Every structure is written in structure tokens, then in C-alpha cells.
Amino acid sequence: MRLPRSLVPITLLLGLELALCRGQAASQYCGPQGQAEKLHFTRLGKGRWLDPQTQPPGSLDPLYRMVRGFLDMVQLNPFPEGLIRVALNEPSSVRTSDVVRYEAGYVVCAVIAVLFLLIVPTVGLCFCCCRFRRRCGGRIKVEHKSMACERGSLMSFLLLITLLLLTGVVCAFITNQRTHDEVGPGVRAVPGVLNSLQGLVSDIPQELQAVADQFSIPQNQVLEELDGVGVNLGSTIHTQLRGTVYPMLASLQRLGQDLQVSLDHLQLLNSSTVYLQDQQEPLSSSLQDHRHKLLSLLQDAQCQGCASALSHSQLLELGANFSQVPSVKSVLQKLKGVPEANFSNMVQKDNSTFNTLPVLTALETADIVQELKEKVAQIPEEVKTLSKGFPGSEAADRWRRALVEAENSSRPYLHMIQRYERYRWIAGYVLSSVILLVVICNLLGLSLGLWGISAREDSSHIEAKGEAGAQFLMAGVGLSFLFSGPFILLIFATFLLGGNIQTLVCRSWESQELYQFADTPGNLPPSMNLSHLLGLKKDVSIPSAYQQCKEGAPLWKVLQLNDSYDPEKHLNINKYTTWLQEQMDNFNIDMKDLDLLNEAAKRDLETFRSSGIQKIDYSGFLTQVQKPMVKMDVLKLVKELEKLGQAQTDSALGQQLKQEAQALQTLYQEKILPQQTHVVTLNQSARALSSSASNVQLLVSETLVTSNSLKTELPIRAHWILRNESECFLNREMAYFIQYRDWAREMVTEHIATCQPLSEALDNGRVILCDLIINPWNAFWFCLAWCTFLLIPSIIFAIKTTKHFRPIRKRLSFWEGLDFCPDYPRLPTARG
Ligand SMILES: *[C@@H]1O[C@H](CO)[C@@H](O)[C@H](O)[C@H]1NC(C)=O
Ligand SMILES: *[C@@H]1O[C@H](CO)[C@@H](O)[C@H](O)[C@H]1NC(C)=O
Ligand SMILES: *[C@@H]1O[C@H](CO)[C@@H](O)[C@H](O)[C@H]1NC(C)=O
Ligand SMILES: *[C@@H]1O[C@H](CO)[C@@H](O)[C@H](O)[C@H]1NC(C)=O
Ligand SMILES: *[C@@H]1O[C@H](CO)[C@@H](O)[C@H](O)[C@H]1NC(C)=O
Ligand SMILES: *[C@@H]1O[C@H](CO)[C@@H](O)[C@H](O)[C@H]1NC(C)=O
Ligand SMILES: *[C@@H]1O[C@H](CO)[C@@H](O)[C@H](O)[C@H]1NC(C)=O
Numbered sequence: 045m046r047l048p049r050s051l052v053p054i055t056l057l058l059g060l061e062l063a064l065c066r067g068q069a070a071s072q073y074c075g076p077q078g079q080a081e082k083l084h085f086t087r088l089g090k091g092r093w094l095d096p097q098t099q100p101p102g103s104l105d106p107l108y109r110m111v112r113g114f115l116d117m118v119q120l121n122p123f124p125e126g127l128i129r130v131a132l133n134e135p136s137s138v139r140t141s142d143v144v145r146y147e148a149g150y151v152v153c154a155v156i157a158v159l160f161l162l163i164v165p166t167v168g169l170c171f172c173c174c175r176f177r178r179r180c181g182g183r184i185k186v187e188h189k190s191m192a193c194e195r196g197s198l199m200s201f202l203l204l205i206t207l208l209l210l211t212g213v214v215c216a217f218i219t220n221q222r223t224h225d226e227v228g229p230g231v232r233a234v235p236g237v238l239n240s241l242q243g244l245v246s247d248i249p250q251e252l253q254a255v256a257d258q259f260s261i262p263q264n265q266v267l268e269e270l271d272g273v274g275v276n277l278g279s280t281i282h283t284q285l286r287g288t289v290y291p292m293l294a295s296l297q298r299l300g301q302d303l304q305v306s307l308d309h310l311q312l313l314n315s316s317t318v319y320l321q322d323q324q325e326p327l328s329s330s331l332q333d334h335r336h337k338l339l340s341l342l343q344d345a346q347c348q349g350c351a352s353a354l355s356h357s358q359l360l361e362l363g364a365n366f367s368q369v370p371s372v373k374s375v376l377q378k379l380k381g382v383p384e385a386n387f388s389n390m391v392q393k394d395n396s397t398f399n400t401l402p403v404l405t406a407l408e409t410a411d412i413v414q415e416l417k418e419k420v421a422q423i424p425e426e427v428k429t430l431s432k433g434f435p436g437s438e439a440a441d442r443w444r445r446a447l448v449e450a451e452n453s454s455r456p457y458l459h460m461i462q463r464y465e466r467y468r469w470i471a472g473y474v475l476s477s478v479i480l481l482v483v484i485c486n487l488l489g490l491s492l493g494l495w496g497i498s499a500r501e502d503s504s505h506i507e508a509k510g511e512a513g514a515q516f517l518m519a520g521v522g523l524s525f526l527f528s529g530p531f532i533l534l535i536f537a538t539f540l541l542g543g544n545i546q547t548l549v550c551r552s553w554e555s556q557e558l559y560q561f562a563d564t565p566g567n568l569p570p571s572m573n574l575s576h577l578l579g580l581k582k583d584v585s586i587p588s589a590y591q592q593c594k595e596g597a598p599l600w601k602v603l604q605l606n607d608s609y610d611p612e613k614h615l616n617i618n619k620y621t622t623w624l625q626e627q628m629d630n631f632n633i634d635m636k637d638l639d640l641l642n643e644a645a646k647r648d649l650e651t652f653r654s655s656g657i658q659k660i661d662y663s664g665f666l667t668q669v670q671k672p673m674v675k676m677d678v679l680k681l682v683k684e685l686e687k688l689g690q691a692q693t694d695s696a697l698g699q700q701l702k703q704e705a706q707a708l709q710t711l712y713q714e715k716i717l718p719q720q721t722h723v724v725t726l727n728q729s730a731r732a733l734s735s736s737a738s739n740v741q742l743l744v745s746e747t748l749v750t751s752n753s754l755k756t757e758l759p760i761r762a763h764w765i766l767r768n769e770s771e772c773f774l775n776r777e778m779a780y781f782i783q784y785r786d787w788a789r790e791m792v793t794e795h796i797a798t799c800q801p802l803s804e805a806l807d808n809g810r811v812i813l814c815d816l817i818i819n820p821w822n823a824f825w826f827c828l829a830w831c832t833f834l835l836i837p838s839i840i841f842a843i844k845t846t847k848h849f850r851p852i853r854k855r856l857s858f859w860e861g862l863d864f865c866p867d868y869p870r871l872p873t874a875r876g
Contacts, residue, residue: 074768074769074772074775074776079776080775080776080777080779080780080783081265082783083265083780083783083784083787084261085258085261085784085787085791086254086258087791088251088254088255088791088796096804096808097808097811097812097816098811098815099811099816099819104219104222104819104820104823107215107219107823107826107827108820108823110826111819111826112822114826115543115547115822116547117149118149118150118152118153118543118547119147119149119543119547119548120149123552123557123558123561124142124146124548125561125564125567127142127143127146128567129567132568132569132572133566133569147544150540150543150544154536154540157532157535157536160528160532160832161528161532161533164525164528164529164532164835165525165528165529167525168524168526168528169525171521171843172522172525194848195845195848198841198845199490199493199494199845201837201841202486202490202517202838202842205834205837205838205841206487206490206838208830209479209482209483209486209834209838210483212479212827212828212834213476213479213480213483213827213831215823215827216472216476216824216827216828217473217476219820219821219823219824220469220472220473220476220824222820223465223468223469223817223820223821223824224466226812226816226817226820227461227465227817228465230816230817231461231462231465232458233808233812234451234454234458235451235454235455235458237805237808237809238447238450238451238454239447239451240801241443241447241801241802241805242443242444242447242448244443244599244799244801244802245440245443245444245599245603246440246443246444248434248440248599248797249431249434250431251796252430252431252434252797253430253431255430255788255791255792255796256423256427256428256431258784258787259427259784260423261784262780262781262783262784263420263423265780266420266777266780267417267420267421269773269776269777270413270417270420270777271413273409273413274402274405274406274407274409274410274413275402275403275406276402276769276773277405277409277631277633277766277773278402278403278404278405278406278633279401280765280769281401281633281762281765281766281769282399282401284761284765285758285761285765288754288758288761289394289398289640289758292640292750292751292754293391293394293395293640294391295747296387296391296394296640296641296645296747297387297388299387299740299743299744300383300385300386300387300388300390300391300645302736302740302743303382303383303387303648303652303740304383305732306652306733306736306740307379307382307383309728309729309733310372310375310379310657310729310733312726312728313372313665313726313729313730314372314373316722316725316726316729317366317369317372317665319719319722320366320719320722320723323718323719324362324366324367326715327362327715327716327719328361328362330715331360331361331362331674331711332361334360334707334708334711335357335358335361338353338354338357338360338704339354339357339358341697341700341701341704342357346692347688347692347697348691348692349688349691350688352684353684353688356680356681356684357676357681359676360674360678360681361674361675362673362674362675363671363672363673363674363675364669364672364673364723365668366668368664368667368668369664369665369668370660370662370664372660374656375655375656375657375660378651378655378656379651379652379655379657381651382652382655383645383648384644384645384647384648385647385648387645390641390642390645394638394640397638398638401638404633405633408632408633408634409631409633412628412630412631415627416624416627416628419623419624419627420624424617424619424620426614426615426616426619427614427615427617430611430614430615430788430792433613434797435605443579446577446578468538471530471534472828475527475530475828476828476831478523478527478531479531479828479831479832479835481520481523482520482523482524482835482838485516485517485519485520485523486516486517486520486838488513488516489513489514489515489517489519489842489845489846489849490517490845491513492509492510492512492513492516492849493509493510493513493514493846493849495509495510495513496508496510496511496513497510497848497849510849510850511849511850513846513849514846514847514849514850517842517843517846517849518842518843518846520842521838521839524838525839528832528835531828531832531835534825534828535825535828535829538821538824538825538828539822539825539829542818542821542822542825543822545813545814545818546814546818549813549814550810550813550818553810553814554814556587556590559586559587559590560586560587562574563575563585563587574586578603579603579604580602580603580604581601581602581603581604582604584601584602589602589802590802590803590806592799593799593800593802593803593804594803594807596793596794596798597798597799597800598611598792598793598794598797598799599797599798599799602802603799611789611792611793611797612789615785615789617781617785621778621781624777624778628770628771628773628774629770631766632763633762633766635758635762636759638758639755640751640754640755641747641748641755646748646751649747649748652740652741652744653741653744653745657733657737657740657741658737658738658740658741660737662730662731662733662734663734665730666727666730666731666734669726669730673716673719673720674716678711678712678716679712681708682705682709683705685701685702685704685705685708686701686702686705688701689702690702
């Protein structure tokens, strides 16, 4: 029989205990399916976002830095707050001396420009006059050794300066074009930005509504998951209890079989014993009869060789006495009617009941789930009013007015800026082209002159090339003189404007002094009170508003909206979730159906336990079984008697012995053999019961204890699992609403009702004006000024070099070494 099974219920109990402890300690353990899925919401509020403008790093950056450095040197004064205040509030009372003091650097530059404007054309005029009188710009009189050296260095200098001019003019072309390219889009961007800012407040209710509408996403998810919650809960309980219930059922089934086997053996024991006892007396008397007969025959004097048979015949009596075996009657009496229950059927029924747990749970929770679904399908009042509660209409009106006004009033200026920019661009183009012409003249002149000189060394007759070179150089000189005035005027005008924007606006904008200035009461005229125009909150300054917006603060932190609006209040879904939680607590399942041991089976087991089957002294049976049935081997005696019968000389005696042998043979066949089969049964049943009875008894006791404890603990455990699982479920469903809340909060504060576009617009304005427009603008006049001031050495070297290109003639020594030795009648500049 199967022995170690007695341990099964103990381990079951231990496992149950452990599981219960774990169930209490880690009541929040949720399986992998306990994780909420990620919901996908539609992003909102993108429309108003401005692309942040940045100045891409370029090859001109060093130039821009140099120009800014130069301007920092020109304008050493800090931001002139007082001066600007007066200029904005009472333009008429601005004192010139203050302006001059502030603009000292520019004044110095202006003086230089004026000097240039006066001196260069004047010198040019003089030069022109003296050329007309053929008194200057002549030719070399004598060729001597040091001349070649002087000519060489002059040409090198001129070439160097021409190359420097070339770089300057290339830079001027580029920056002129770049300025023009940036001003157009920059100016055109202004209305667009103002337009998009208009939506900053007025589009909000609509977008808030879209946020509120997306509450249906977690809602639908939850509704969907509620559909399967009953079955899922039941399955989880089933899965977790399976480990306890299945082994218990299997053990019950085996116990039922064991019980049956034990009972069968006991019955066999009884019937065999009764049979043997009944047959014992007749057998005993038959044996006695035969013994008497044999003894009388064998004791006969004529019996030959009968001594051994005689002694054998005396043993012809019963060996085992079955009256001495213990009685099983009382035990059998007690076990009457056992088994009352069909264990196998019971186990199958229990198993199928247990296996329908998911369905049963679904049925039992159906009402609560239905109620939950109805509630979940409603949108909470708070979320519904997310949009309606937004108090933006007044602020939106003010914003729209302010921005439309700004757009209206800026429009003429924007047109004007574009027009003047076009003039500047054309002028820049023309003047740069003139410088390019000068460069070309210089280069052509230099190369022709060089050609001429090399030709002169070969033969002194062909000197037209040298002459032409000199003419080109003189043309360049003429152009330089002629355009020096326009050059310096354009440079100074653009310098004054660009420089002041850089030093006055950009520098203080970057350091945020400008915001500070706008924030100080009295600085701006009351009509330009920005705090009021923008509707900032009373306690928020312009710099801090800018800073907060930059950090992504929501509008209501900065703007004076209705203070009572708080999105948190609208996104507070606690009431909703608390209700759900309460409903989930109502989940319950009835485990009473799952009584693993029915009453009949329990009675069977209890009867068996008290039957005393293990107390029967089975060794009493075995003692009798081990004894021979008859003390003498009857068949052996039969053979001996037959042999003896044949050996007798007295045939009558022999015949009688033979008959006796025949009678004994019959007795054996008819009485002893059937009894021996019962002895074998008795042997088997007694041995089986003696080895198993106490084990089965133990198993029965333990099963009774286990089933009793399971009866109370399975529902408790199922309840725990249900609590834990419904809490997990609730948490998962809550996670959907929390996902929505977090998303909505982020959307509302960071994307929809954020004032970041405001700071972004300001930053973009600064980048466009200062980095994209003013940088190349300033670089343009810088390059042009570079060229213009280089024109002076260019003129000087060009004039000096021309002389060396012209044919050499002997002259009066008086003129020697002077420049005023005109020989060439025409000046190219005279034409202009
Ligand atoms: C109970 O049912 C399950 C599933 O149908 C099966 O695997 C198991 O063997 C059954 N147990 C018993 C004792 O019948
Ligand atoms: C024992 O066996 C005999 C013979 O089969 C039967 O008559 C008797 O009723 C049995 N006793 C019990 C208690 O069952
Ligand atoms: C068998 O045993 C019983 C009781 O111990 C006794 O009364 C009876 O005489 C015995 N029978 C034989 C044949 O020894
Ligand atoms: C803007 O200008 C248009 C026409 O120039 C005018 O009709 C409109 O009233 C102006 N709006 C505001 C707010 O000044
Ligand atoms: C703007 O006006 C408000 C009152 O409307 C005043 O408190 C504030 O000081 C003013 N700000 C400036 C910069 O003038
Ligand atoms: C601010 O909101 C509250 C409640 O929504 C409302 O009663 C009140 O009139 C609003 N005030 C303004 C100025 O909009
Ligand atoms: C009783 O059974 C045991 C084991 O099955 C066997 O060894 C023994 O010989 C049997 N005794 C008789 C008398 O049959």
C-alpha cells in the first residue's frame, strides 16, 4: 500500500498557512497583467507655438564679434535710462548736451567722417586741377638703378592694398545682401507673430474642451476592462487556490479507494473466519473417526510395516484452531453501511464546482459591474467644466485689442522700413560696385604696367602698355576721389543707425535692462504702460513675467485672469475614484458550495476513524494461519496407506487400508482443500489490514482535520485574493485616470494655457533684430568703411606708381624728383 501519503495533508496545511500569511503581508502584489497599459492622447496646443529663432553659426561670426567689439569701444556709456525717459515722455525737453555726452563716441566718429568728407574731395579737386594744368602726376625723368627698387616696392604696396580692398568689397557685397535677405522676412514675420499671439488666450477654451473630451479615452479603456473583471477575478482565485484544492481532491479520491479496499479485506476476513470456524467442528470429528479406524487397523498384529504409518496416523488431528482468532464482528458492526458516500463522484463534483469558479464569480459580480459601468460612463462634473470654467473672455478681448492695435500701428513703420532698406541695399550695391571697379582698375593697371615695364627692357619703343596701365590706375584714383563723399555718407548713416540699435537696444535687451526699464513706473508714457496693456497681474513685474513665461508658467500665473480658475480643481477626480473604490469593496464571492468533503463522506471517515480497525490483533489470525490445518500431511499419509495396503499379505487388511486411504483422499478433496483456500484469503487480508489499517486510520484523521480547516480557510483565502485582486484592478483602472490627469495637466499648463509663446515672441524678436539683421547691417558698413579708408593709401600709391609706368624722357633737372611734371594732358577723372 502507498505509505507516504500520510504526509500530504500536513504539507497542505503548511502551504495553506504560508499562503495566508503571504496574502496578508503582501496584499498589494499584482501580477504582470496588473500593469496599466499606456494610453495615447492627441496632443493639443501646437498651433500657437513659434519656432524658436536662432542665429546659425556662420563664417562671418568673427567679423560680427569684431564689429560689436568696435561698437563697445565707440559707446562706453551704460543704458541712458534718464535720457530715454525724457525722450519718450517730453521729447521737446531733451537737452542736446545730454545726447552729445551720451553719444560722445559717435560724435568723434562723426568728426572723422566730416574731416574725410571735406579733405578727400578737396584734395581730389586740387589734384584734378593741377593735372589739368599738367602740373602734377607726371612721369619719371631719369631712369636710375634705385628706381626699379622703388617701383617694385610701390607696386607691391599697391597690390597689397588692392587685395585688402578686394576682401573688403567682397565682405561688403555679402553683408549687404545678407542684411537685405534678413530684413524682408524679419519685417514680414511681425504681423504673423502678432496674429499667432492673438490666439494665446482666445483659443484656450476650445482646446480645453478638446482636453476634456479626451476623458473618454481612459473611460472607454476602463469600461472595456470592466467587462472581463468578474471572470478575471474568478480565474485568479482559481489559479491561486488550485495548488491547494487539486492535491486535496486527489488525496480524497485515493483515500476513498483505500477505504474501500480496507473494508473489502475486513469483510473477507470475517467471511473466511466464519467459514473456517463453521467447518472446523465437522472436520475435526471426521478426522477423529478416520484416526480411530486407522489406529485399529494399523494396530492389528497382522499389519506388516505399519509402525511408521501408525505414528503418522496418530497426528491426524487439527493443527490450527480458528476459534482462537480475534473477533472482527464489533468492528464490522460499526462499519456497517460504510461507505455511505461515493468518494469518486464527490471528488468529480467538487472538481467541476471548483473549475466553474471564474464563471460563478462573473455571475456574482455582474450586478456591481453593471452599476460601475453606468457610473464610469458619466463624465465627472469637474472635467466637464474644465473649459467653461476658464475665465478667459475678458483677457482674450484685451489681448486681441492690444495685438490688433500693435499690428495696425506697426504696419506703416514696417512698410517704411522695407522701403528704406531697399534704398540702402541699392546704394550699398552701387557703391560696392564702384569699389570693385577701383579694385579692377588697380589690378588691370598694375598688370598692364608690369607688362609694359618688362617690354621696355626688351625694346624701348613699345610703351603703349605702360601708358594704358597708368591710365587705368588714374581711373581708379579718379573714381575714388569722386565717390569718397557718397561712401562716407552711406557709411556714417548706416553706422549711426545700426550702431545705436546695437548699443542702445540690443545690448540692453540681451541683459534684460530693457524689461527692467519698461517696468519702472514713469519710464514709459502712460499710454505705453505694458503691464496694463498686456494685462499682467499686479504683483508680477515685466522681467519676472518674461522669466516665468520662459520657464513655461501657465497664463494665469502671469496674466490677470479670474483668480478663481484652478485647473487642478477641474482635474480633481478623487470623488470619482473614491466612489469606484467603494463599489469595488462590495465585490464578494460565495465559496460555501466548495465544501470538499460532503456530510456523508465525513460520516464515513468519522465511522472509520472510530471503528478500531487498527486495534484488531491481526497477528492472532497469522498465528493460526501459520499453523498447518491438519497436523499431518494428509496426502502423504494417503500414499503411505496405499503402499501399505498393497504390501499386506492379508488381502482383507490391505483392502481395508486401501479403502481408508480412499476415504482420506476424499476428505482432503472435499473438506480440507476448500478450507485451505479460505486460509489463503485469511492470510492475505489479515496481512494487508495489519500493514495498512493504522496508516489509513491516520490518513482519515488527518483528512478530517484538513478538510475542516479548509472549510473555514478556503473562503477566507479566496476573500483575501479577491480583495487583493480587486485592489490591483482598481489601481490599474485608477492608473488610466491618473494618466489622463497627468497628461491633461501637462497639456493645460505647458501647452495650452502657457504664456511661453510670449517670451518666445520676445526672444525671437531679439534674435531677428539683433542677430539676424543688425549683425550683417553693422558688418556691412564696417566693410565699406574698411574699403573707404583703404582708398586713401590706394590713391597715394596708385599716383606714385603711375609715374613709373610712363615712358621716360630727359627733362630739366629743376623738375627732377618732384611730382609736378605734367606731360600727359588728359586725366580720366576729368570726364566725371
Ligand atoms: C480536476 O479538474 C482538473 C481540470 O479539469 C483536472 O486537471 C484534475 O485532474 C481534476 N482533478 C481530479 C482529482 O479529478
Ligand atoms: C460475517 O460473515 C458471515 C458469513 O458470510 C455473515 O453471515 C455475517 O453476517 C458476517 N458478519 C458481519 C458482522 O458482517
Ligand atoms: C479451540 O480453542 C477453544 C478456545 O480456546 C477451545 O475451547 C477448543 O477446545 C479448542 N479446540 C480444539 C480442537 O483444540
Ligand atoms: C486697424 O486698421 C484698420 C484699417 O487700417 C481699421 O479699419 C481698424 O479699425 C484698425 N483697428 C484698430 C484696432 O485700430
Ligand atoms: C501701469 O499701470 C498700473 C496701474 O494701471 C501701475 O500700477 C503701474 O505702476 C504702471 N506701470 C508702469 C510701468 O507705468
Ligand atoms: C470669476 O469666476 C467666478 C466663478 O467662476 C465668477 O463668479 C466671477 O464672476 C468671475 N469674475 C470675473 C471678473 O470674471
Ligand atoms: C501467508 O502469506 C505470506 C505472504 O504472502 C506467505 O509468505 C505465507 O506463506 C502465507 N502463509 C500461508 C499459510 O499461506
